[in-house]
Amino acid sequence: MxxxxxxxxxxxxxxxxxxxxxxxxxxxxxxxxxxxxxxxxxxxxxxxxxxxxxxxxxxxxxxxxxxxxxxxxxxxxxxxxxxxxxxxxxxxxxxxxxxxxxxxxxxxxxxxxxxxxxxxxxxxxxxxxxxxxxxxxxxxxxxxxxxxxxxxxxxxxxxxxxxxxxxxxxxxxxxxxxxxxxxxxxxxxxxxxxxxxxxxxxxxxxxxxxxxxxxxxxxxxxxxxxxxxxxxxxxxxxxxxxxxxxxxxxVHLDKGCYRGQETVARVHHLGRPPRRLVLLHLDGIATDHPPAQGTPVELDGRAVGFVGTGVRHHELGMIALAVLKRNVADDARLTVGESTAAIDV
Incomplete structure (x- = not known):
C-alpha cells in the first residue's frame, strides 16, 4: 500500500x-x-x-x-x-x-x-x-x-x-x-x-x-x-x-456567565454577526491547485474575506470554506488568487 x-x-x-x-x-x-x-x-x-x-x-x-x-x-x-x-x-x-x-x-x-x-x-x-x-x-x-x-x-x-x-x-x-x-x-x-x-x-x-x-x-x-x-x-x-x-x-445561549458571554449574547440578539461562513465554488481554469489557508477573497479588487480550507472535491471540483463580510451579496462575482469564485447558497 x-x-x-x-x-x-x-x-x-x-x-x-x-x-x-x-x-x-x-x-x-x-x-x-x-x-x-x-x-x-x-x-x-x-x-x-x-x-x-x-x-x-x-x-x-x-x-x-x-x-x-x-x-x-x-x-x-x-x-x-x-x-x-x-x-x-x-x-x-x-x-x-x-x-x-x-x-x-x-x-x-x-x-x-x-x-x-x-x-x-x-x-x-x-x-x-x-x-x-x-x-x-x-x-x-x-x-x-x-x-x-x-x-x-x-x-x-x-x-x-x-x-x-x-x-x-x-x-x-x-x-x-x-x-x-x-x-x-x-x-x-x-x-x-x-x-x-x-x-x-x-x-x-x-x-x-x-x-x-x-x-x-x-x-x-x-x-x-x-x-x-x-x-x-x-x-x-x-x-x-x-x-x-x-x-x-x-454554544449554549442560556447557561449563565462565562468569559466572552456578553459579546455572544449581544451579537445573537442583534441577529447579524459581522462575517459569515460560506462554501465557495472556484472555476479552476487558471490553476488546479486549491487556494491556501488565509488566501484573500476579493470583490472588485477589495479584500472581503479569507479562505479557510481549499480542497479538490471528487464531484464538486475545486471548493473552499471561506469567511466573508456579512454584506457580500450571495451572487457576488468573487476572486480567489487566479480563480473566479461563487458562493454556494
Missing amino acids: TVVMVEEIDPSSADAGVPAHFGDPVKEQRLLETAVGLVDRSNRDVLAVPGDERASWLHTLTTQHLSGISADQGSELLVLSPHGHVEQHAFVTDDGTTAWLDTEPGAGAGLLKYLEMMRFFTRVEPRDATSEIAVLSLVGPAAAELLPELAEPRIGAVPGPKFAAGSVPPEATAIYSVRPFEGGLARRVPLGVDLLVPRAAKTSVIEKLGVPRAGLSAYEAIRVAARVPRLGHETDHKTLPAEADFMAAA
Missing part, C-alpha cells in the same frame, strides 16, 4: 504525522461519501481532565452546558477571549471519571495553559494526554453500522434572536453518544464515529477493524463539502462563534 504522509506534500503543515492519502485520494473520497473508511487523526492533541468537579468546572469556563453531562455522552465546547473571540475549540468525551478533550494539532498547549490558570481550588487535574490517546475516525454513511449501539448525534436548533429566557433546554446543545471501545471510547459525531484509543494500541485497533483506509486529504474534502468549521482554518484572531457556524454544536 502506498502511503503518502501530510509532511511529504506540505512540510509546514500543522497536520504532519498522519497519512495524507494511500495512493488514490479521489477513490478515498468516494469511499468516505458512500461507505466507510478509517482516517488516522492521531495528530490531534488530547487533554485529560479527571476530578469530581470536572463537569461543573468546564461548564463555568466554556460556552457549552456541561454540568449534567454523563459518562455516555460527548459534546463540543469553545473557549472565548474576554471580547468573545474564539480561542479554542474541542470535543469533550466523558467516561465517568475523566473528561477527554481532543482539539487541533498544536492547540492543546494553549488550552491546557488556560485550564491550569483557572483551577483555583477546584478538584480537577488537567494534563496533556496526547501521548496516551490517539484519535481515529470512521467516516461515511456506513460508519454507524460498525457500532450500532451508538445513538445518532443530537444537535439542537439555534434559537431566534429574541428567544425567551428558559426556553433553551438546560443540557448540552450537541449530545454525542459515547461507549467503551477497545480500551478507549467511541463517540458518534455528524461525520461518522470518532475512536479515542490507547496510542500504544493504535496499530492493533486499525488491523482489528479491517476497515479500508483513507487519508486526511479525503477527510478534509468531505469536511469542507459538509461545511464543518475547523479551529485555525475557518477562524482568525477576531472570529466570533456565530461567524464560523459554531453556534449550534458548541
